[in-house]
Amino acid sequence: MDFETLVTHRYSSRSYKPDPVEKEKLDKVLEAARMAPTAANRQPFQLIIIHTEGRQEELRRIYKPDWFAVEPPLVICACALPKKGWERQRYDSQNYAIVDVSIVVDHITLQAADIGLGTCWVGAFDPQAAREILHLPDQVEPIAFTPLGYPNDAPKAKKRKPLEDLARYERW
Numbered sequence: 001m002d003f004e005t006l007v008t009h010r011y012s013s014r015s016y017k018p019d020p021v022e023k024e025k026l027d028k029v030l031e032a033a034r035m036a037p038t039a040a041n042r043q044p045f046q047l048i049i050i051h052t053e054g055r056q057e058e059l060r061r062i063y064k065p066d067w068f069a070v071e072p073p074l075v076i077c078a079c080a081l082p083k084k085g086w087e088r089q090r091y092d093s094q095n096y097a098i099v100d101v102s103i104v105v106d107h108i109t110l111q112a113a114d115i116g117l118g119t120c121w122v123g124a125f126d127p128q129a130a131r132e133i134l135h136l137p138d139q140v141e142p143i144a145f146t147p148l149g150y151p152n153d154a155p156k157a158k159k160r161k162p163l164e165d166l167a168r169y170e171r172w
């Protein structure tokens with residue numbers, strides 16, 4: 001798929017088939033994540049790949065809808081390691097680890113779409129439940145989850161603000 005088609009074709013899938021994801025396809029998605037740019041190339045992230053089979057009930061504590069962890073065969077948790085992230089020390093110590101993780105997840109969603117897999121960013125999860133269930137150490141921040149599987153729904157028309165509302169030229 002060319003890039004323009006891919007970015008319009010990717011959508012948040014909220015229904016999945018139970019079919020497993022082939023290892024080669026999962027590896028391809030994870031390789032796209034690995035290639036993501038990160039501030040100062042620190043790569044301050046960890047991905048937890050979770051097979052949902054037999055874990056549906058505990059995963060439901062993290063985020064309830066069936067499309068999150070009952071229907072799809074896989075869920076990925078993208079975590080930031082802020083202590084390993086680059087900080088804009090010279091000015092305001094802004095930490096970029098969350099930005100880095102966001103780019104990683106975007107690579108995941110786009111690569112998945114390119115090979116016929118569905119994803120959906122999930123930010124509205126219970127972070128405490130995620131910590132307990134995934135045994136996350138204190139210094140690890142769960143940032144986003146996505147189911148990964150074959151979609152069982154179809155994309156809806158994209159609703160986006162017009163570009164005039166989103167971009168300015170030269171100054172605010």
Ligand SMILES: Cc1cc2nc3c(=O)[nH]c(=O)nc-3n(C[C@H](O)[C@H](O)[C@H](O)COP(=O)(O)O)c2cc1C
Pocket residue numbers: 010011012013120121122123124125158
């Ligand atoms: C950071 C982030 C968090 C999101 N969290 C959720 C979520 O918790 N639950 C959900 O159903 N969708 C979630 N979404 C998906 C958005 O609703 C979706 O991307 C948006 O409506 C645009 O639709 P599209 O992805 O199909 O183009 C999230 C998206 C992003 C980027």
